[in-house]
Amino acid sequence: MNRSSTPSPERAVPPTPRGQRTRQRLLRAAETVFGEKGYEHASIADITREGGVALGTFYVYFPDKKSLFVEVVDGLGERLRRLIAESVEGLEDRLEVEREGLRAFFRFANEHRNLYRIVRQAEFVDEACYRRYYVTFARGYARGLKQAMAEGQVRRLDSETLAWCLMGIGDYLGMRWVLWEGEQGQEQVLDTAMDFIRHGMDDRPAVAEPDNKRRKPRSARAPRRDTR
Amino acid sequence: MNRSSTPSPERAVPPTPRGQRTRQRLLRAAETVFGEKGYEHASIADITREGGVALGTFYVYFPDKKSLFVEVVDGLGERLRRLIAESVEGLEDRLEVEREGLRAFFRFANEHRNLYRIVRQAEFVDEACYRRYYVTFARGYARGLKQAMAEGQVRRLDSETLAWCLMGIGDYLGMRWVLWEGEQGQEQVLDTAMDFIRHGMDDRPAVAEPDNKRRKPRSARAPRRDTR
Amino acid sequence: MNRSSTPSPERAVPPTPRGQRTRQRLLRAAETVFGEKGYEHASIADITREGGVALGTFYVYFPDKKSLFVEVVDGLGERLRRLIAESVEGLEDRLEVEREGLRAFFRFANEHRNLYRIVRQAEFVDEACYRRYYVTFARGYARGLKQAMAEGQVRRLDSETLAWCLMGIGDYLGMRWVLWEGEQGQEQVLDTAMDFIRHGMDDRPAVAEPDNKRRKPRSARAPRRDTR
Amino acid sequence: MNRSSTPSPERAVPPTPRGQRTRQRLLRAAETVFGEKGYEHASIADITREGGVALGTFYVYFPDKKSLFVEVVDGLGERLRRLIAESVEGLEDRLEVEREGLRAFFRFANEHRNLYRIVRQAEFVDEACYRRYYVTFARGYARGLKQAMAEGQVRRLDSETLAWCLMGIGDYLGMRWVLWEGEQGQEQVLDTAMDFIRHGMDDRPAVAEPDNKRRKPRSARAPRRDTR
DNA sequence: CATGAATGAGATTTCATTCAT
DNA sequence: AATGAATGAAATCTCATTCAT
Numbered sequence: 031m032n033r034s035s036t037p038s039p040e041r042a043v044p045p046t047p048r049g050q051r052t053r054q055r056l057l058r059a060a061e062t063v064f065g066e067k068g069y070e071h072a073s074i075a076d077i078t079r080e081g082g083v084a085l086g087t088f089y090v091y092f093p094d095k096k097s098l099f100v101e102v103v104d105g106l107g108e109r110l111r112r113l114i115a116e117s118v119e120g121l122e123d124r125l126e127v128e129r130e131g132l133r134a135f136f137r138f139a140n141e142h143r144n145l146y147r148i149v150r151q152a153e154f155v156d157e158a159c160y161r162r163y164y165v166t167f168a169r170g171y172a173r174g175l176k177q178a179m180a181e182g183q184v185r186r187l188d189s190e191t192l193a194w195c196l197m198g199i200g201d202y203l204g205m206r207w208v209l210w211e212g213e214q215g216q217e218q219v220l221d222t223a224m225d226f227i228r229h230g231m232d233d234r235p236a237v238a239e240p241d242n243k244r245r246k247p248r249s250a251r252a253p254r255r256d257t258r
Numbered sequence: 259m260n261r262s263s264t265p266s267p268e269r270a271v272p273p274t275p276r277g278q279r280t281r282q283r284l285l286r287a288a289e290t291v292f293g294e295k296g297y298e299h300a301s302i303a304d305i306t307r308e309g310g311v312a313l314g315t316f317y318v319y320f321p322d323k324k325s326l327f328v329e330v331v332d333g334l335g336e337r338l339r340r341l342i343a344e345s346v347e348g349l350e351d352r353l354e355v356e357r358e359g360l361r362a363f364f365r366f367a368n369e370h371r372n373l374y375r376i377v378r379q380a381e382f383v384d385e386a387c388y389r390r391y392y393v394t395f396a397r398g399y400a401r402g403l404k405q406a407m408a409e410g411q412v413r414r415l416d417s418e419t420l421a422w423c424l425m426g427i428g429d430y431l432g433m434r435w436v437l438w439e440g441e442q443g444q445e446q447v448l449d450t451a452m453d454f455i456r457h458g459m460d461d462r463p464a465v466a467e468p469d470n471k472r473r474k475p476r477s478a479r480a481p482r483r484d485t486r
Numbered sequence: 487m488n489r490s491s492t493p494s495p496e497r498a499v500p501p502t503p504r505g506q507r508t509r510q511r512l513l514r515a516a517e518t519v520f521g522e523k524g525y526e527h528a529s530i531a532d533i534t535r536e537g538g539v540a541l542g543t544f545y546v547y548f549p550d551k552k553s554l555f556v557e558v559v560d561g562l563g564e565r566l567r568r569l570i571a572e573s574v575e576g577l578e579d580r581l582e583v584e585r586e587g588l589r590a591f592f593r594f595a596n597e598h599r600n601l602y603r604i605v606r607q608a609e610f611v612d613e614a615c616y617r618r619y620y621v622t623f624a625r626g627y628a629r630g631l632k633q634a635m636a637e638g639q640v641r642r643l644d645s646e647t648l649a650w651c652l653m654g655i656g657d658y659l660g661m662r663w664v665l666w667e668g669e670q671g672q673e674q675v676l677d678t679a680m681d682f683i684r685h686g687m688d689d690r691p692a693v694a695e696p697d698n699k700r701r702k703p704r705s706a707r708a709p710r711r712d713t714r
Numbered sequence: 715m716n717r718s719s720t721p722s723p724e725r726a727v728p729p730t731p732r733g734q735r736t737r738q739r740l741l742r743a744a745e746t747v748f749g750e751k752g753y754e755h756a757s758i759a760d761i762t763r764e765g766g767v768a769l770g771t772f773y774v775y776f777p778d779k780k781s782l783f784v785e786v787v788d789g790l791g792e793r794l795r796r797l798i799a800e801s802v803e804g805l806e807d808r809l810e811v812e813r814e815g816l817r818a819f820f821r822f823a824n825e826h827r828n829l830y831r832i833v834r835q836a837e838f839v840d841e842a843c844y845r846r847y848y849v850t851f852a853r854g855y856a857r858g859l860k861q862a863m864a865e866g867q868v869r870r871l872d873s874e875t876l877a878w879c880l881m882g883i884g885d886y887l888g889m890r891w892v893l894w895e896g897e898q899g900q901e902q903v904l905d906t907a908m909d910f911i912r913h914g915m916d917d918r919p920a921v922a923e924p925d926n927k928r929r930k931p932r933s934a935r936a937p938r939r940d941t942r
Numbered sequence: 943c944a945t946g947a948a949t950g951a952g953a954t955t956t957c958a959t960t961c962a963t
Numbered sequence: 964a965a966t967g968a969a970t971g972a973a974a975t976c977t978c979a980t981t982c983a984t
Contacts, residue, residue: 049968068382070298073953084970089955125460150378154296161438168434184459191431191450192459198430202422206396210389222419230458231412231420232353277943301978312945314982323979505964524838526754529957540966542961551958581916606834610752617894624890640915647887647906648915654886655879662852662878666845678875686914687868687876688809733947757974768949773976 053091055081060102065144069099069151100159103152106145107163110138111170124178129224132200136216139204146209168193199223281319283309288330293372297327297379328387331380334373335391338366339398352406357452360428364444367432374437396421427451509547511537516558521600525555525607556615559608562601563619566594567626580634585680588656592672595660602665624649655679737775739765744786749828753783753835784843787836790829791847794822795854808862813908816884820900823888830893852877883907 059081063072074095078085092098117134118127139145152160171193178184207219287309291300302323306313320326345362346355367373380388399421406412435447515537519528530551534541548554573590574583595601608616627649634640640648663675743765747756758779762769776782801818802811823829836844855877862868891903 046967052968070382074955075953086955086957086970086972087968089957090968095954147381150381153375153378154298164433185457187454187459188446188450191447192454194430194434195427195451195454198426198428199423200426202426202429203419206392206422218416219419222416223423226415226420226423226458228458228460229413230454230456231415232456274943280943302980303978313947314945314980315943317980318943502964508964526838530959531957541968542959542966543964545959546964603837606837609831609834610754620889641913643910643915644902644906647903648910650886650890651883651907651910654882654884656882657886658878658882659875661848674872675875678872679879682871682876682879682914684914684916685869686910686912687871688912730946736947758976759974770949770951770976770978771947773978774947779975 060098064148100156124183135200136208139208331387352411363428364436367436580639591656592664595664744782784840808867819884820892823892
């Protein structure tokens with residue numbers, strides 16, 4: 031929401047609707063081009079060409095390439111968070127929330143196939159913006175987890191750590207099965223992941239642990255054999 | 259998009275020891291400079307300066323900038339995998355292996371603080387090399403998990419999915435608590451993460467669920483519309 | 487090199503008082519901005535911003551940037567000459583005129599600290615305008631001196647040469663002690679300068695020379711060899 | 715001698731003679747092009763074209779346009795001072811020194827017709843370098859005058875003020891009769907100027923003043939009203 | 943083996959000016 | 964009268980790569 035390094039208070043929004051439109055056009059074009067070519071190889075000329083405006087027009091709306099990029103990243107983050115929030119709205123079971131959230135993330139990553147490429151470039155373009163993307167997400171995530179813990183739906187673990195673990199899972203699965211593999215076997219992966227998220231990976235009878243959290247569970251479910 | 263998918267066909271190793279040394283110097287310099295400035299902003303001149311050799315010397319040992327970069331990334335991956343392998347050697351309890359592997363990764367990331375930056379840049383420099391980094395790691399990881407499952411140490415889950423989940427966890431925790439926070443509270447995070455990895459996050463007695471994962475909520479909502 | 491040597495053929499004066507005001511605002515803004523940034527770095531946008539009008543408004547009143555600049559320079563010259571004329575009005579002693587003129591110039595330079603910067607830029611913007619500034623000044627100056635010579639107040643010297651000498655003195659003293667040093671010791675400098683202007687720098691009894699200026703030294707030396 | 719704003723210690727002199735030559739070529743080309751077009755309109759491309767090297771070569775020897783310019787200005791100042799010093803070497807009569815110095819300056823200005831244009835641009839390019847040009851000159855000038863005063867050759871006046879007066883005279887005469895008029899009547903102007911420099915402009919018998927410079931007029935006037 | 947001078951394509955950015963409203 | 968969006972030419976600067984020594 032705030033401009034990171036440059037503390038210029040207002041993101042100069044052009045007053046006329048015509049200007050508004052042009053600005054939006056540039057933002058959309060930028061998302062495409064940054065995704066395709068990466069920040070460094072995306073030239074302003076590429077972006078304006080994609081947006082259908084003249085080169086100089088760019089500088090009417092953005093002070094430089096970096097600012098535009100930061101705005102794109104912030105925008106993606108916001109949209110992603112909103113989509114996930116909407117997707118899990120109304121769900122009461124926290125594990126359902128996890129599953130649906132993951133699914134929503136996959137969907138978003140699939141539609142914005144440049145998401146990964148763009149966010150990762152951010153590290154080199156504007157570190158603050160890069161961290162903001164993750165930190166903002168993590169904050170909301172942890173908050174949700176904490177509440178679920180309070181409600182007794184989730185074991186009591188450090189909510190921040192847990193949030194980052196779950197984000198890491200989503201990120202890696204998304205990279206591997208959405209970005210690289212395109213939909214292929216996504217549902218199955220989701221099932222496996224949810225199983226892991228729910229019960230962890232330990233096989234040995236939990237009973238042995240006198241005061242700890244669960245028991246045998248394992249046995250009851252389909253053993254989901256190895257894929258491939 | 260990129261051409262040299264071939265994993266370095268002829269990595270001309272210089273015959274003389276003097277040449278060997280120069281080549282190593284350049285590789286080491288490159289790791290530093292790529293980490294600091296990123297691939298695009300690291301110039302050959304920067305690298306040779308850092309390595310203490312003349313500009314032209316670079317082209318005696320590497321055909322171009324990209325080749326050098328790929329070699330650096332491959333090298334990092336190899337060293338990381340070797341370090342982890344050594345760190346868990348002899349451990350029998352798979353969960354111990356997980357914990358020590360994670361710890362070793364943290365150590366490596368801490369010593370090679372540019373690891374993240376370098377690997378992530380790879381996506382835009384040579385996609386093949388980028389994937390190789392993850393895929394090679396995942397392959398070995400999955401193999402280990404499969405064996406542990408065979409030994410009954412780990413629940414039977416799809417080993418590849420599980421490997422990627424665990425890699426994601428390590429990656430995110432490392433980014434957040436090694437790269438950004440520098441050692442601070444690392445052990446505690448490790449404990450929490452291991453707890454989660456072992457038992458998952460579900461609090462409710464796993465026995466209770468006969469065969470299905472979720473309850474009511476679903477019904478209330480629209481049946482998850484199709485994504486575009 | 488420059489085209490518009492014609493001293494502004496049709497300086498379109500707007501008929502309405504509102505237009506008059508806007509035009510004046512632009513002229514004043516231009517003096518400020520040209521002084522601060524120099525001609526090349528002063529953009530039309532800077533000037534209109536400073537003047538509080540929209541960019542396009544500029545071209546309602548001036549055909550281009552250069553015209554505006556020329557008008558600013560001409561205006562400064564005029565105001566300077568008028569100020570000096572007023573300051574020495576009524577003085578009968580020519581040396582008093584010199585002193586007061588100098589003082590008036592200092593005052594003007596102090597109030598228009600961008601005077602120097604603007605006039606000097608003129609050389610590269612419109613040579614004609616640049617020369618006009620000096621030549622107009624010199625013409626009036628020489629006329630005054632000639633009259634003072636006729637009245638026997640000033641020794642008979644070529645009035646034009648003398649005018650340029652005195653202008654040079656004023657210019658340099660103003661640069662050094664008004665522009666750079668800000669008032670500091672200005673009066674003392676003025677006294678010294680007037681002493682020099684009055685009597686020159688020769689120490690040897692002026693009486694001895696009935697009508698000619700120099701003595702022996704000349705003869706003693708080699709007759710000034712040719713340079714290069 | 716020192717690099718003004720940029721305190722980069724050494725003016726990176728290329729080690730090989732070939733580099734030396736190229737660097738010199740660029741400096742010479744720059745003097746020409748800056749003089750012809752002015753700093754702002756002289757493009758790096760113009761300079762390298764004039765110097766017969768490729769565009770990129772420029773940046774092998776100079777970090778930017780400004781640095782090159784500063785070096786040109788400093789060089790001009792040095793050469794000018796050296797030429798004048800050589801021209802007056804051996805002269806004992808200070809007034810002879812003045813005359814010959816002036817003559818040498820005219821000669822220099824005539825050969826380097828871009829001197830004025832270049833130095834004046836300096837004000838907008840690097841103020842420090844601009845002042846250095848004048849201040850360095852003035853310092854040496856004042857030193858010479860002081861000594862002449864000590865020897866009783868020149869009346870005792872503040873030497874610094876006197877130096878700036880004389881510099882102003884030279885500058886303006888050079889502009890008017892060397893730059894604009896080209897040699898025309900230069901000698902005559904020189905004679906007039908020397909006459910003025912020697913005796914000043916006051917016509918009234920200097921004898922009458924036993925030791926002080928002015929007479930009545932002062933009294934008649936209001937006591938010099940306040941300047942603003 | 944090693945050097946470093948030279949190249950020129952390409953990228954970002956600025957800005958005077960036009961024009962529809 | 965006034966506005967401000969849009970344009971595109973031109974300028975500075977970077978840098979991978981080549982090559983003669």
